[in-house]
Amino acid sequence: MLYEVNHIENFYITNTKYWSFYPNMFQTIAEIHLHTFKGFFLSSLGKKFLTEFYKNIYWDNSGMLLVCRKDEEIVGFVAGSLEPAGFYTRILKKRLLFFALYALPALIKQPKIFSRLLSAFRKPGDEPNDPDAAKLMSIAVQEEYQGYGLGKLLVEAFITECKKHGKKIILLETDAVDNDAVNCFYQNMGFQLSKAYQTSEARKMNAYRFNL
Numbered sequence: 279m280l281y282e283v284n285h286i287e288n289f290y291i292t293n294t295k296y297w298s299f300y301p302n303m304f305q306t307i308a309e310i311h312l313h314t315f316k317g318f319f320l321s322s323l324g325k326k327f328l329t330e331f332y333k334n335i336y337w338d339n340s341g342m343l344l345v346c347r348k349d350e351e352i353v354g355f356v357a358g359s360l361e362p363a364g365f366y367t368r369i370l371k372k373r374l375l376f377f378a379l380y381a382l383p384a385l386i387k388q389p390k391i392f393s394r395l396l397s398a399f400r401k402p403g404d405e406p407n408d409p410d411a412a413k414l415m416s417i418a419v420q421e422e423y424q425g426y427g428l429g430k431l432l433v434e435a436f437i438t439e440c441k442k443h444g445k446k447i448i449l450l451e452t453d454a455v456d457n458d459a460v461n462c463f464y465q466n467m468g469f470q471l472s473k474a475y476q477t478s479e480a481r482k483m484n485a486y487r488f489n490l
């Protein structure tokens with residue numbers, strides 16, 4: 279499936295499930311993640327870990343990985359799952375050794391992040407069990423292309439794909455503090471704040487839902 283973006287020349291939103299394989303796609307996505315999520319926990323685990331993470335989203339039957347392309351260059355992406363319940367358990371079962379191996383350099387540098395990593399991997403229990411729910415896990419647009427409507431197009435394409443698969447709601451979480459732009463972005467797109475909560479690491483989060 280190819281979504282042509284009419285109002286910005288040469289920008290396309292593409293569902294990677296229907297796209298002939300693009301060399302280094304996962305590394306490119308990991309690089310965009312590293313540049314746009316500076317200082318975030320997942321970024322601290324490094325490019326190899328992130329590459330493995332996005333690869334597993336693509337491989338999982340429920341995974342949704344849409345990219346925004348300018349000609350052949352990937353300039354943004356949105357990732358999620360149509361079956362978020364058990365998602366982390368599924369990917370860990372398959373690739374635990376790889377995740378552990380790729381997280382190792384970061385763990386050696388900062389042993390403190392071990393408990394954080396463990397709690398992130400215990401996340402399966404936190405994932406919604408509602409069969410009608412899809413989860414938007416991550417979205418980013420390369421800095422030089424931000425503010426041109428590409429993020430909006432990615433979310434719209436994600437919504438379209440979720441509808442096609444019969445989903446009724448999309449859930450997501452984002453930081454509540456020092457993150458006004460992203461909270462405004464989701465609210466502008468019609469996401470409604472459903473819960474404000476604090477993680478075990480005292481990180482304040484906002485949970486949003488979008489009714490399809």
Ligand SMILES: CC(C)(COP(=O)(O)OP(=O)(O)OC[C@H]1O[C@@H](n2cnc3c(N)ncnc32)[C@H](O)[C@@H]1OP(=O)(O)O)[C@@H](O)C(=O)NCCC(=O)NCCS
Nearest residue numbers: 314417418419424425426427428429430452459462463466
């Ligand atoms: C969040 C992100 C994906 C948005 O992509 P983008 O291409 O810059 O956003 P768009 O240009 O499509 O903007 C879409 C809407 O959000 C709003 N918006 C975007 N940035 C905003 C900001 N800084 N403040 C307020 N509103 C903003 C715009 O008003 C726009 O609505 P409009 O069309 O009615 O004007 C992008 O900024 C990004 O990659 N950020 C870093 C990664 C990140 O934090 N991801 C989200 C983590 S959960």
